[in-house]
Amino acid sequence: MFDMIIPAFLVGGTICVIGQLLMDLTKPSFTPAHVLVSFVSGGAILGALGLYEPLMKIGGAGASIPLSGFGYSLAKGAMEAVEKRGIMGAFSGGVEATAVGIAAAVFFGYLMSVTFKPKG
Amino acid sequence: MNLKRLGNQTVVFANPPVILSSYSVVGPKEGQGPLGKSFDKVWKDGINGEKSWEVAESKMLQEAMQGAMDQASIQKEQIDFMLAGDLLNQIISSNFTARQIALPFIGLYGACSTMALGLAVGSMLIDGGFAKKILVGVSSHHDTAERQFRLPTEQGSQRALSAQWTVTGAGSVLLSSSGVGPRITSATIGKVIDFAVKDVNNMGAAMAPAVADTILNHFQDIQLQPTDYSLIASGDLGGVGLGLACELLKQSGIDTGTNFTDCGVLIYDHTQDVHAGGSGCGCSSVVFAGDILQRIKAGELTKVMLVGSGALHSSTSALQGESIPGIGHAVVIEK
Amino acid sequence: MDDQSSPKPAIPVTPEKYQKLTEQYTPKPTVIKNVVLAFIVGGIICSIGQIIINLFISLGLARLEASTAATATMIFIGALLTGLGIYDEIGKFAGAGSIVPVTGFANSIVSPAMEFRREGYVMGVGAKLFTVAGPVLVYGIATSIVVGFAYYLLH
The missing domain is CATH 3.40.47.40 (Stage V sporulation protein AD)
Known part of the structure; x- marks a missing residue:
């Protein structure tokens, strides 16, 4: 049950530090939304170059839970689908591989938004 | 006329x-x-x-x-x-x-x-x-x-x-027009001043030049000194903007002394996690309508200059990368 | 009273010089403290994710499936904590430590949507769910398609 906890902590923490440095050392117009977008695209590009796979092996959830892991899954899905289905796979693969995450985000997001009131 | x-x-x-x-x-x-x-x-x-x-x-x-x-x-x-x-x-x-x-x-x-x-x-x-x-x-x-x-x-x-x-x-x-109470004796209408501050998280810095300019022009127009006032309160530059406004006035040859403060600095204390202080037009309006007027009525303050400071941007202009224009309007209230 | 002849005083500081003054007077972010907190909180969130993965594996799921299920669970937790008004309190001190994990993605979905519920269920909640999620999906999916194309051309 407690396998991989320490690697997950170290890798996940380090990835978050990169995000913090991006926010603190760039212009103030670099908002949390910019951080998330950079991490998704960055994760996808690193995944395509084969550089994110080792992180997943070493860090487990430390690499899959940060949003760069979402980007990695998108890229990996697209490449695997191209292997199977050719060019159409480039369009279907990414979304297929991340469908559970996207659907969960939309569904739970909607559920919570209509259940709770903001406290201000 | x-x-x-x-x-x-x-x-x-x-x-x-x-x-x-x-x-x-x-x-x-x-x-x-x-x-x-x-x-x-x-x-x-x-x-x-x-x-x-x-x-x-x-x-x-x-x-x-x-x-x-x-x-x-x-x-x-x-x-x-x-x-x-x-x-x-x-x-x-x-x-x-x-x-x-x-x-x-x-x-x-x-x-x-x-x-x-x-x-x-x-x-x-x-x-x-x-x-x-x-x-x-x-x-x-x-x-x-x-x-x-x-x-x-x-x-x-x-x-x-x-x-x-x-x-x-x-x-x-x-x-x-008639009655008993503190009186508004003069007002200085500010110009829009833009010193190219773009950071919407630093509005005090965007407004400070406008406040300094209005105060400078007020003293020039009316031929008085900061020491002729018991309180000069800007509203609301916050801590960062207040420091900058004082610095700009000093470089313009005006010593603001100790009677220069800011409504945004007064309204909260350090434990309230507000960072540079209060803002929003409610800030100077409640500090003036509450604390400042009470102190004038009590005789603690005799002549007060309230310098309202506004950041005249919108969320659209900020997203489009425009700088933040500032304005300051001064009114003088005497007991 | 005269009207035209008065001198017009101006602040003797150029915008360029003022920019330097502003930097001098503006407090700098406490980078070291922020980085340490981001590391600790981000690490803890990922460790919780790992525990959930391990839990799903012990329930018989394959590693990849367990990882996907854990991501969905973390999204649920992030959304719930946002609804309860807890996640923004964590974010105040954790910074990127709570923005970068997928729980932060859930927070960025729920926070605008619940705030705009008063503008209706379609143009309020429905549209605002994607205030931040929209750009993330646009750039994420677009990047994956470009990657897929490149992979197709190279193989």
Whole structure:
């Protein structure tokens, strides 16, 4: 049950530090939304170059839970689908591989938004 | 024609309008702050049982304006015009308040400078002979302003250390051509000044040059010194902007001394996690309608200059990378 | 009273010089403290994710499936904590530590949507769910398609 906890902590923490440095050392117009977008695209590009796979092996959830892991899954899905289905796979693969995450985000997001009131 | 204007930007009133009464309503955070006791009413929460924060803000402004009338025992029918403003798009809080109060209405937008602007314009209308009594009201609300200008309140992000906290509060002042009370003796209308600050998390820095310019012109026009005033209060530069305004005035050859302060610095203390201080047009309006007027009436202050400072940008202009234009309006109040 | 002849005083500081002054007067972010907190909180969130993965594996799921299920669970937790008004309190001190994990993605979906519920269920909640999620999906999916194309051309 407690396998991989320490690697997950170290890798996940380090990835978050990169995000913090991006926010603190760039212009103030670099908002949390910019951080998330950079991490998704960055994760996808690193995944395509084969550089994110080792992180997943070493860090487990430390690499899959940060949003760069979402980007990695998108890229990996697209490449695997191209292997199977050719060019159409480039369009279907990414979304297929991340469908559970996207659907969960939309569904739970909607559920919570209509259940709770903001406290201000 | 005998102009009442003095110098370039200042008007001096021949018959200085009287502040008959004032009323302030604030949210819980402001009530817990160092000036908590000076406010007439403190709400238990920001929504006060209304269906939205926007409706709550409008109700808060109504309470403040009604409160000012009640304090002076003046009926609505005796008032010639109401002047009001707030921060929301199309100044809806003021418009909806005006719909309820149903007085001839002049809507104002001066961002956080609106209280000073309202006092200046109201005094001109009275001294010009266009009105006998004018009701000025100004509001802002933390939760309506945050989501219009910045981020949703429940978003887990870090605020910059230079960022200010929008005050939840409404202040109202009743001006009259006759009666007993502190008088507004002069006003200096500011120019829009833009020193190319683009950071929306540092509005104090964006507004400081406008405040310094207005103060500089006021002293030039009226030929007085900072020492002729018992208090000069800007509203609301916050800690960063106040330091910058003092520095700019020093470089312009004006020693601000120790009687220069800022409403945004006064309204909260360091334990309240507001970073650079308060902002929003409710801030200077409640600090003026509460603390400052009480200290004038008590004789502790004899001559006060309130310099309202506004950041005249919008969320659209900020996203398009435009810099933030600032403005400062000064009004002088004497016992 | 005269009207035209008065001198017009101006602040003797150029916008360029003012920019330097502003930097001098503006407090700098406490980078070291922020980085340490981001590391600790981000690490803890990922460790919780790992525990959930391990839990799903012990329930018989394959590693990849367990990882996907854990991501969905973390999204649920992030959304719930946002609804309860807890996540923004964590974010105040954790910074990127709570923004970068997928729980932060859930927070960025729920926080605008719940705040705009008063503007209706379609144009309020429905549209605002995607205030931040929209750009993330646009750039994420677009990047994956470009990657897929490149992969197709190279193989």
